[in-house]
Amino acid sequence: MTKRMRYRVWKWQSVCWYHFFLLWSTIDGQARYTIPEEMKQGSVVGNLAKDLGLGISQIFERKLRVASEAGKQYFSVNAGKGELLVNERIDREALCGQSVSCVLSLQVVIEKPLQLYRVEVEIQDINDNYPSFPSKDVTLEIAESTAAGAYFPLESAQDLDVGVNSVRSYSLSKDDVFSLRTKNVSGGRKVPELVLSKSLDREKKAQHKLQLTALDGGNPVRSGTSQITINVLDNNDNFPVFEKNVYKVSMGENSVYGTPVVKPIAKDIDDGANGEVEYSFGSHTPDTVLSLFNIDSLTGEIFLKGKLDFETNTNYVIDISAKDKGTPRMEGHCTIQLEVLDVNDNAPEIVLTSQPNSVPEDAPSGTVIALISAKDLDSGDNGKVTLKIPRGSTFSLKPSFSNNYALVTNGVLDRESVSEHSVEITATDSGSPPLSSKKTVPVTIIDVNDNPPVFTQPYYNVYLKENGVPGSILYSVSASDLDLGENAKLSYSILDSKVQGVSVSSYVYINSDNGSIYSMHSFDYEKLKVFQIQVQAKDQGSPSLSSNATVHVFILDQNDNAPIVIYPSSAALGSLSHQRMPRSAKAGHLITKVTAVDADSGHNAWISYKLAEATDASLFTVNLYTGEVRTKRAVSEQDDSSQRLLIEIKDDGEPVQSATVTVSVLLEDGLHEPILDLRQKTAEPSKKNGRITLYLILSLASVSVLSLMTFLILAVKCIRNSRSSGSCCMRRSDCDDYKNPNRNLQIQLNTDGPIKYVEVLGGDMLSQSQSFRSCMSPMSEYSDFTFVKPSSTTDFKEMISVLDASLPDSTWTFESQQVRMNKIDFKSTVHFLCDWIM
Incomplete structure (x- = not known):
């Protein structure tokens, strides 16, 4: 061989190998196994991985799976050993019927890269079925004149097995008159005949x-x-005889209703009724035949009355019986073998062997998207199918073998232009006329994460009523992402921040899926009025993107606090407040001042006072806004010495909250002239009265001096820190016992006659005003000194501890945010007040 010839041979071999590898780039191999039917589940068919040249690790990593064209998943793959296993019971008779060859075609699909293998499993028959006759009991009637040698066809036994496992022989019980012979008919079927x-x-x-x-x-x-029972009859000794024992005909599956099939003819040489023949189907003709064909009982002609389907059944075997009308009736038989001819009546079908994969927009040309196969139930050229897609498509079909194709990319993909493609595939067979069908394959283009989430608005204002139910929803924030899939899947979270020194997560929590914000507990307006939440929306892309929004939560006040009476202090204890007044009191005389506070704010804290009941309503009046109890007229001698007043305190909220206090007023003579009486008593020569007079004088002098000192100190403070002409204020930051720099102290003095009360008011712009009041009624039996701070029980208790430390000889009682100091002299009171102010 010359060098030139060798070069030609080498070049031809290179071209062949190139086309071979091009064809098998998607379909890489085939395997064939043979197993018997009825194998147990889990039985090993073969080592699929070894036979296909795959490693054990490739089975799991490349997601190997087996798809059966039979519809059921009869086989599975052991990922650990690479063995093909029986997945469920295989009944060859149910799967292939009487067909001699029974082959299951499997498609083995693996991914990354996508490949297809073809595996064939031949199912061998085992002898698992008994022969059976259509009838367990058969009755024949034979005339006694029947000549010896006559034969009578019997029912053939049926066996679902094939080959050697099917019916092979018949035997007959011993009888002197009858014997048995077996007749072979077309298709290898054996028919028993009873011989006389x-x-x-x-x-x-x-x-x-x-x-x-x-x-x-x-x-x-x-x-x-x-069991065969033969009844011997007399007379009519000739039976009808057909012209042929077997009639072979063929019909197209598109034959219409009423089309004649064949006309078998039987003749009976007897005369009269014994020679008249009636035709009918055999007594054991299956229902499938009776539903498709009809026979004329007089002529024997068979007509089509149903729809033939080549794909369902390709041939029919019909037994025809001809009986004469003699006595006994004689019967003849023949067989009709009908072959159904295929026509192109089934359009091809496109089958997705694998579901189409989503493709990133930067995927290179030639990327495999899906494996596609085509099938046609017709046979011959009618079942040959070709697939096509429109010209100019971004995709193309790459043929592999036996009507299998790979759908691959054929150009540049751009998700921003088209996010999802619908690839239309047309399948056409080679019949005449050709039939076709179409299938649309959706192909999704995968996006990249280049868009952050965007909230519907950067700020949200939420107004929430106090005392709400814990766990109730506050608000729902919403964000959107222009990306797709995981890149657009958002999760919501709350960024950590502090509210009154506590993490905001202690107040609220958020549903990470839908952005709904829920309260962790009930809010109290009197403790917290406003706070803000930083909400973050984060997508699931790689890398993930996020954005933030601010939620301002405003707590709305509700009228959930009833007014609390802080003076007279005894009212808070549920007892009467006893006050004294002289009978010489004129109209407008101040008896006492009822003071109440409401922990709410706004209209809910506006307090009004009303005289609900009185022993003598004409004698007393209560100021609607200040709560001062005064006389409406001068006291007369006819007025009872004991007066009882029921004062109702209401706020302006909805619904209205109220409280009551009872004041008992004792009218006494001469109470308005204490100095005069003192002077008169000093004139008495009694030594005891002289001492009392001296003590009183010293007490009055002490009180006067201390009062002067107190007012001087207050004046100095007012000059330093005065903010208005009617109040004396100083910041609490100047006091060691208070840490809030925004609070101030305000002292108001009543100037109506003797000192009856001192109000110490404190507050800031955000919290409710606080009130400390010192009430010193000269008409009371004891001097009462009351401080109230309704907004903060903790700070007030600290103040009480200071009072206890500074005044150990005094007795203090703290009840319902009130402190009552009994039997304390005015000197100690002023001293404490000055120290507290400083």
Whole structure:
């Protein structure tokens, strides 16, 4: 061989190998196995990984799976060993019927890269079925004049097995008159025939009982039986005879209703009624035949009355019976073998062997998207299918083998232009005329994460009523992302921040899926009025993107606090407040001042006072806004010395909250002239009265001096820190016992006659005003000194501890945010007040 010839041979081999590898780039191999039917689940068929040249690790990493064209998943793959296993019971008879060859085609699909393998599993028959006769009991009527040698066809036994395991022989129980012979018909089927060995004699034996046994060729041999009863009849000794024992015809599956099939003719040489023949289907004709065909009982012609379908059944075997009208009736038989011819009546079908994969927009040309196959139920050229897609498409079809294709990319993909493609595939067969079908394959283009989430608005204002139910929803924030899939899947969270020194997560929590914000507990306006939440929306892209929004939560006040009476202090204890007044009191005389506070704010804290009941309503009046109890007129001698007043305190909220206080007023004579009486008593020569007078003088002098000192100190403070002409204020930051720099102290003095009360007010712009009041009624039996701070129980308790430390000899009682100091002299009071102010 010359060098030139060698070069040509080498070049031709290179071209062949190139086309071979191009064809098998998607379909890489085939395998074939042979197994018997009825194998147990989990039985090993073969080492699929080894036979296909795959490693064990590739089975799991490349997601190997098996798809069966039979519809059911009869096989599975052991990922650990790479073995093909039986997944469920395989019944060859149910799967392939009487077909000699039974092959299951499997498609083995693996990914990354996408590849397809074809595996064929041949199912071998085992002898698992018994032969059976259509009828367990058969009755024949035979005339005694029937000549010896006559034969009578019997029912063939049926065995679902094939080959050697099907029916192989028949046997008949021993009888002197009858014997058995077997006749082979087309298709290898054996038909038993009952042979009359010698003439019948009805007078000797009118009935013969025989047992027909069918045997198959399996190991062990299986059998089935049928009981044959023969009644011997007289006369009519000739039976109808057909012109042919077997009639072979063929019809197209598109034959219409009423089309004649065949006309079998039977003749009976007898005369009269014994020679008249009636045609009918055999007594054991299956329902499938009776539903498709009809026979004329007089002429024997068979007509089509149903729809033939080549794909369902390709041939029919029909038994025809011809009976004469003699007595007894004689019967002849023939067989019609009908072949159904295929026509192109089934459009091809496009099957997705694998679901289409989503493709990133930067995928290179030639990327495999899906594996596609085509099938047509017709046969021959009618079942040959070709697939096409429109010209100019971004995709193309790459053929592999036996009507299998790979759908691949054929150009640049741009998700921003088209996010999802609908690839239309047309399948056309080679029939005449050709039939076609179409299938649209959706192909999704995968996006990249280049868009952050965007809230519907950067700020949200939420108004929430106080005392709400814990766990109730406050608000729902919403954000959107222009990306797709995981890149657009958002999760919401709350960024950590502090509210009154506590993490905001202690107040609220958020549903990470839908952005709904829920309260962790009930809010109290008196403690917290406003706070803000930083909400973050974060997508699931890689890398993930996020954005923030601010939620301002405003707590709305509700009228949930009733007014609390802080003076007279005894009212808070549920007892009467006793006050004294002289009978010489004139109209407008101040008896006492009822003071109440409301922990709410706004209209809910506006307090009004009303005289609800009185012993003498004409004698007293209560100021609607200040709560001052004064006389409406001068006291007369006719007025009772004991007066009882019920004062109702209401706020301006909705619904209205209220409280009551009872004041008992004692009218006494001479109470308005204490100094005069003192002077009169000093004139008495009694030594005891003289001491009392001296003590009183010293007490008054002490009180006067201390009062002067107190007012001087207050004046100095007012000059330093005065903010208005009617109040004396100083910041609490100047005091060691208070840490809030925004609070101030305000002292108001009543100037109506003797000092009856001192109000110390404190507050800031955000919290409710606080009130400390010192009430010193000269008409009371004891001097009461009351401080109230309704907004903060903790700070007030600290103040009480200071009072206890500074005044150990005094007795203090703290009840319902009130402190009552009993039996404390004015000196100690002023001293404490000055120290507290400083």
